[in-house]
Amino acid sequence: MPRVxxxxxxxxxxxxxxxKDHNASLKFYQEVLGMTLIDTYPNDDFTLYxxxxxxxxxxxxxGGAANREALIELTHxxxxxxxxxxxxxxxxxxxxxxxxxxxxxSVPDIEAACARFESLGVPFRKxxxxxxxxxxxxxxxxxxxxxxxxxxxxKP
Amino acid sequence: MPRVxxxxxxxxxxxxxxxKDHNASLKFYQEVLGMTLIDTYPNDDFTLYxxxxxxxxxxxxxGGAANREALIELTHxxxxxxxxxxxxxxxxxxxxxxxxxxxxxSVPDIEAACARFESLGVPFRKxxxxxxxxxxxxxxxxxxxxxxxxxxxxKP
Numbered sequence: 001m002p003r004v005x006x007x008x009x010x011x012x013x014x015x016x017x018x019x020k021d022h023n024a025s026l027k028f029y030q031e032v033l034g035m036t037l038i039d040t041y042p043n044d045d046f047t048l049y050x051x052x053x054x055x056x057x058x059x060x061x062x063g064g065a066a067n068r069e070a071l072i073e074l075t076h077x078x079x080x081x082x083x084x085x086x087x088x089x090x091x092x093x094x095x096x097x098x099x100x101x102x103x104x105x106s107v108p109d110i111e112a113a114c115a116r117f118e119s120l121g122v123p124f125r126k127x128x129x130x131x132x133x134x135x136x137x138x139x140x141x142x143x144x145x146x147x148x149x150x151x152x153x154x155k156p
Numbered sequence: 157m158p159r160v161x162x163x164x165x166x167x168x169x170x171x172x173x174x175x176k177d178h179n180a181s182l183k184f185y186q187e188v189l190g191m192t193l194i195d196t197y198p199n200d201d202f203t204l205y206x207x208x209x210x211x212x213x214x215x216x217x218x219g220g221a222a223n224r225e226a227l228i229e230l231t232h233x234x235x236x237x238x239x240x241x242x243x244x245x246x247x248x249x250x251x252x253x254x255x256x257x258x259x260x261x262s263v264p265d266i267e268a269a270c271a272r273f274e275s276l277g278v279p280f281r282k283x284x285x286x287x288x289x290x291x292x293x294x295x296x297x298x299x300x301x302x303x304x305x306x307x308x309x310x311k312p
Binding site for chain 2: 003004006007008009010011012013014015016017018030031033034035041048052053054055065066067069070071072073075087089090091092096097098099100101102103104105106107108112113116143145148150151152153154155156
């Protein structure tokens, strides 16, 4: 299908969320979800971390983080990780702060993926066996953002 | 780089945001940003719309919306578009509701892309000429979510 004129080459590059503790979040997105840290941009007051899945070939680093899709940008404002007065971030799913909902990953074997998350101690918002839909789950990242887990080929 | 064990085949499938008026949002994401509507899942109380960029080949529809990366899921709770008491959604960028930050698209010619957005009457949060960074812009979607526009090959 041809693109709308003026939008050739547009890519959905990334989704940005703020994180309280960069170490906890980098560990989660790399070691639990299996993403690769592609670029880090330190600034005086904050640091930006770009992560995404390595699908082999040149997909990860060719041309820098701006030249591919499906990245997550973690914004860490320095100091929040150790500030006792920092209240944390909102997930976007609670009134009156609703808006953003979740990130979602799709996986080839959802039973195996969820069993592994359980073994790693990842908190679940919805296990496969909860509720009506038995083929999707929701886990929580270190800030409480919802991450949907759904199988390849999923149809609601 | 090999994946962490247990995460082979994982993909960053989508980012979900709630939208007040599905017609306004579908028009924006398709006609302004140039995404393709890939799947629609109607329910009694809400409808889910999955959109993403068509990069040719089988990328858009092979195996359904769950078998690719970089989609956006728009959740429309029926009735919000005409409910005078509906207060709208939060963008995630204002205190005390901070958390989610923005979506980002990368484009081959950022001057042309921003000139086109201006000609379409899209509101800007940051034009190219605003502030220090002259090679990124932020536009607003119909709900006020921030969308960063950055050039291919961008480096902060």
